[in-house]
Amino acid sequence: MATPATAAAPPCPSPNPLSLLPRCSTLRELKQIQAFTIKTHLQNDPSVLTKLINFCTENPSSSSMAHAHQLFDDIPEPDIVMFNSMARGYSRSNTPLQAISLFVDVLCCGLLPDDYTFPSLIKACSGAKALEEGKQLHCFAVKVGLNDNIYVRPTLVNMYTECKDVDAARLVFDKIVEPCVVSYNAIITANAKISRPNEALSLFRELQGRNLKPTDVTLLSVLSCCALLGALDLGKWIHEYVKKYGFHKYVKVNTALVDMYAKCGSLKDAVSIFENMAVKDTQAWSAMIMAYATHGQGHQAMSLFEEMRRAQVKPDNITFLGLLYACSHTGLVEEGFKYFSYMSEEHRIIPGIKHYGCMVDLLGRAGYLDRAYKFIDELPIEPTPILWRTLLSSCSSHGNIELGKKVIGRIFELDDSHGGDYVILSNLLARAGKWEDVDYLRKMMKDRGVVKIPGCSSIEVNNVVHEFFSGDGVNSVSTDLHRALDELVKELKIAGYVPDTSLVVHPDMEDDDKEITLRYHSEKLAIAFGLLNTTPGTTIRVVKNLRVCGDCHSAAKLISLIFDREIILRDVQRFHHFKDGKCSCGDFW
Numbered sequence: 001m002a003t004p005a006t007a008a009a010p011p012c013p014s015p016n017p018l019s020l021l022p023r024c025s026t027l028r029e030l031k032q033i034q035a036f037t038i039k040t041h042l043q044n045d046p047s048v049l050t051k052l053i054n055f056c057t058e059n060p061s062s063s064s065m066a067h068a069h070q071l072f073d074d075i076p077e078p079d080i081v082m083f084n085s086m087a088r089g090y091s092r093s094n095t096p097l098q099a100i101s102l103f104v105d106v107l108c109c110g111l112l113p114d115d116y117t118f119p120s121l122i123k124a125c126s127g128a129k130a131l132e133e134g135k136q137l138h139c140f141a142v143k144v145g146l147n148d149n150i151y152v153r154p155t156l157v158n159m160y161t162e163c164k165d166v167d168a169a170r171l172v173f174d175k176i177v178e179p180c181v182v183s184y185n186a187i188i189t190a191n192a193k194i195s196r197p198n199e200a201l202s203l204f205r206e207l208q209g210r211n212l213k214p215t216d217v218t219l220l221s222v223l224s225c226c227a228l229l230g231a232l233d234l235g236k237w238i239h240e241y242v243k244k245y246g247f248h249k250y251v252k253v254n255t256a257l258v259d260m261y262a263k264c265g266s267l268k269d270a271v272s273i274f275e276n277m278a279v280k281d282t283q284a285w286s287a288m289i290m291a292y293a294t295h296g297q298g299h300q301a302m303s304l305f306e307e308m309r310r311a312q313v314k315p316d317n318i319t320f321l322g323l324l325y326a327c328s329h330t331g332l333v334e335e336g337f338k339y340f341s342y343m344s345e346e347h348r349i350i351p352g353i354k355h356y357g358c359m360v361d362l363l364g365r366a367g368y369l370d371r372a373y374k375f376i377d378e379l380p381i382e383p384t385p386i387l388w389r390t391l392l393s394s395c396s397s398h399g400n401i402e403l404g405k406k407v408i409g410r411i412f413e414l415d416d417s418h419g420g421d422y423v424i425l426s427n428l429l430a431r432a433g434k435w436e437d438v439d440y441l442r443k444m445m446k447d448r449g450v451v452k453i454p455g456c457s458s459i460e461v462n463n464v465v466h467e468f469f470s471g472d473g474v475n476s477v478s479t480d481l482h483r484a485l486d487e488l489v490k491e492l493k494i495a496g497y498v499p500d501t502s503l504v505v506h507p508d509m510e511d512d513d514k515e516i517t518l519r520y521h522s523e524k525l526a527i528a529f530g531l532l533n534t535t536p537g538t539t540i541r542v543v544k545n546l547r548v549c550g551d552c553h554s555a556a557k558l559i560s561l562i563f564d565r566e567i568i569l570r571d572v573q574r575f576h577h578f579k580d581g582k583c584s585c586g587d588f589w
């Protein structure tokens with residue numbers, strides 16, 4: 001009997017190349033899949049090509065974007081979706097402007113942009129800081145009616161922000177009918193970056209008024225504004241918000257809180273935040289080291305650095321900047337040079353201008369002026385005016401006129417437009433009675449149109465920041481504040497205060513007029529305002545835009561003793577904690 005024939009097995013279907021893509025992890029594997037599409041005659045299938053391009057642009061590198069570009073060029077009739085993928089990839093790559101070049105090519109082919117085209121192109125301009133190209137894209141978006149798109153306006157705000165045209169960013173933002181939190185984040189961050197904290201905080205309050213929920217990005221910018229203004233009460237409110245909504249889990253937010261509390265004069269709160277952080281990265285350790293440094297606690301900064309080393313957290317350039325700053329403001333010359341060497345030799349961190357500036361300051365404060373001059377002159381990089389200005393300040397502190405003249409000559413070779421340089425040397429010459437040289441400097445300032453930056457001090461009372469300028473009230477009608485300050489000075493004189501009129505360098509001015517000029521310095525006005533408008537025993541916190549003058553420093557010490565108040569004054573260089581007639585700086589600042 002015949003054996004029945006066995007039925008033939010059906011042919012095995014070829015696998016779909018797209019099913020292999022999720023398991024693809026390298027460009028080499030992608031090329032193997034691409035080879036398979038050629039073998040199976042799918043190389044011209046739009047869906048296959050789109051997915052191949054998407055893989056290349058998802059985590060863009062130079063090689064993956066080059067391959068994506070090649071794939072795109074081989075497409076006979078690419079559509080806008082494929083281009084959008086290319087633009088998105090280039091916007092996140094290290095060659096973002098390639099997206100603009102490709103866009104010009106596709107426009108020549110007749111493709112028109114859609115809702116998703118401009119966000120990536122504008123983001124590319126942000127990454128390249130390409131303001132002109134960004135403006136052209138903005139105009140084109142207006143031309144095709146896409147400038148009001150919900151995704152386009154926020155990216156325009158961010159682009160203008162990144163290109164440092166904040167006024168243009170604000171104009172775009174103000175035209176958004178219903179701005180989202182992303183738009184607010186962009187404009188708040190923009191104002192924070194260019195030191196417009198009041199505008200940033202006003203926008204933050206507007207965001208809250210719209211019942212939009214801040215993100216961690218919002219809080220980072222707002223905390224930096226509080227730090228800049230010294231607005232401790234608002235900073236504390238934001239801290240409560242952080243705890244309530246779980247943002248304390250973010251390392252960056254905690255680090256911003258450490259920085260905010262430190263810059264608002266509450267070192268105790270900064271330490272508390274730092275010590276309770278579950279995770280501490282390099283930035284967190286560096287922020288705390290810098291906090292100790294600016295508050296004049298150099299030894300604590302160095303001790304914390306040793307703790308950081310034991311925790312095996314790698315320091316960065318900011319860590320060492322804090323250490324050098326700590327040594328500079330504590331007079332620890334040998335320790336400063338040790339850390340400076342350790343930074344480059346052990347950690348291969350190349351010093352920057354700020355590190356060199358700390359070293360110059362360290363030597364200058366300690367009186368090693370000639371050594372500081374030689375240090376700058378032998379730098380491996382071209383010195384900046386800031387380095388020479390640091391030394392000029394030390395020459396003034398130590399009364400070295402000859403070196404001061406030499407240094408200002410070096411400054412003027414690089415920049416002769418900074419009013420502070422003229423003022424420092426002018427004061428130095430005036431204290432030595434060299435009035436002809438003083439007159440010559442003042443004439444030079446006038447001829448060159450150089451303007452002196454006025455002293456400004458701010459104080460936060462009941463969540464409102466009040467600003468005072470030096471000279472307010474000298475030639476105006478007396479107010480309650482000025483009358484209170486007049487009475488305050490009388491009490492200080494009874495306690496032994498003698499106004500240091502040598503700091504007012506006007507040879508023709510009578511001593512009584514010099515006294516009045518000193519009396520209405522911005523620091524004294526802010527402190528008097530604090531005494532008038534806060535309850536007894538409350539700490540007074542003042543922020544000044546320049547270095548605190550010697551007369552105000554002496555007056556603040558006596559005020560802290562007479563009124564039993566702690567006064568925390570942050571000037572452009574450091575914090576001064578006045579308590580019981582003494583200052584934390586030990587009169588070394």
